[in-house]
Amino acid sequence: MNMKKEKDILSKTWLVALLAFISCALWGSAFSGVKTGYKLFGISADDWAGQLAFGGFRFALAGIMALIFGSIIAKKPLFPSRRSLPKIAVISFFQTILQYFCYYIGLAHTTGVKASVLVGMNVFAAIIISTLILHLEKLTSKKIIGSLVGFSGIILINLNGLINGEAFNFIGDGMILLCTIASGFSSAFMKKLSGDEDPVLLSGWQFFIGGIVLMLIGFAGGGKIGKFTVGSTSVLLYLAFVSAAAYSLWAVLLKHNPVSKVSVFGFLNPVCGVVISAVVLNETEQINASFIAAMLLVCLGIIIVNYSAERAAK
Numbered sequence: 001m002n003m004k005k006e007k008d009i010l011s012k013t014w015l016v017a018l019l020a021f022i023s024c025a026l027w028g029s030a031f032s033g034v035k036t037g038y039k040l041f042g043i044s045a046d047d048w049a050g051q052l053a054f055g056g057f058r059f060a061l062a063g064i065m066a067l068i069f070g071s072i073i074a075k076k077p078l079f080p081s082r083r084s085l086p087k088i089a090v091i092s093f094f095q096t097i098l099q100y101f102c103y104y105i106g107l108a109h110t111t112g113v114k115a116s117v118l119v120g121m122n123v124f125a126a127i128i129i130s131t132l133i134l135h136l137e138k139l140t141s142k143k144i145i146g147s148l149v150g151f152s153g154i155i156l157i158n159l160n161g162l163i164n165g166e167a168f169n170f171i172g173d174g175m176i177l178l179c180t181i182a183s184g185f186s187s188a189f190m191k192k193l194s195g196d197e198d199p200v201l202l203s204g205w206q207f208f209i210g211g212i213v214l215m216l217i218g219f220a221g222g223g224k225i226g227k228f229t230v231g232s233t234s235v236l237l238y239l240a241f242v243s244a245a246a247y248s249l250w251a252v253l254l255k256h257n258p259v260s261k262v263s264v265f266g267f268l269n270p271v272c273g274v275v276i277s278a279v280v281l282n283e284t285e286q287i288n289a290s291f292i293a294a295m296l297l298v299c300l301g302i303i304i305v306n307y308s309a310e311r312a313a314k
Helices: 003-010 013-041 048-074 084-107 112-119 122-133 141-157 159-163 170-193 199-220 230-256 259-280 289-313
Strands: none
Touching (some): 003 230, 013 048, 013 230, 013 289, 048 230, 084 112, 112 170, 122 141, 141 259, 170 230, 170 259, 199 230, 230 259
């Protein structure tokens, strides 16, 4: 398949929606998977160093998985060139190192509800960075409106927790916001830097390098990874697969589409997370009228942003 034909296929809205939904469903399953992993490895909710070590191990494994799979598809080893190494370093810094360092520190000092809402702002961050800072596309009113509609769904899902929440604090909420900004830069830079690169190569190597860095930071902070059993190892391998598959798909979509068209599907992450947690963790009380309304708002926001992207492409 030549490059133009591949781009035409991967730019079709129905395929973008399908692949983005698969990515979000995988990421959504990671919420319950991480909770289960912490329990099996004996990592407490406030043990940020242990969480970094665990996350680093997971991402390093994800990098290896992505590179093995990508090498099989490409029928050659995916080794970085001198030209691609700086790109990998930039993406790894924002996507894996900075984003997850801030996330694990912040999550230990804020509520899960507030973290979910703040992380949901990464769609805004990606669109603002790609339009106003890196000038990869135009900022339109429909992109803004669609993002606001989708984000209102995220707020609705977490409304009760927000009403009863605590005041803003930097070490918790501030670090989650920095995580959100890092995620936005990651999406924008993946789009900008993947033009003449294999996105799976970039994805795999950035995960591997970033995972090693996170592990070293976690171990330096006193974090430990223990209690390797069949169950805990299986969960760790599954979480590594989730990262490898979901982000590699996401990277491929970003290569061939506007950042806004892809990033807006990120609003589906908490929706998928709630549904999968309801099934896996038996948290069925979360599936209620408010959740259905929130899901509809998220879908409406996605439609508005993608309609804007379709009009701009014509």
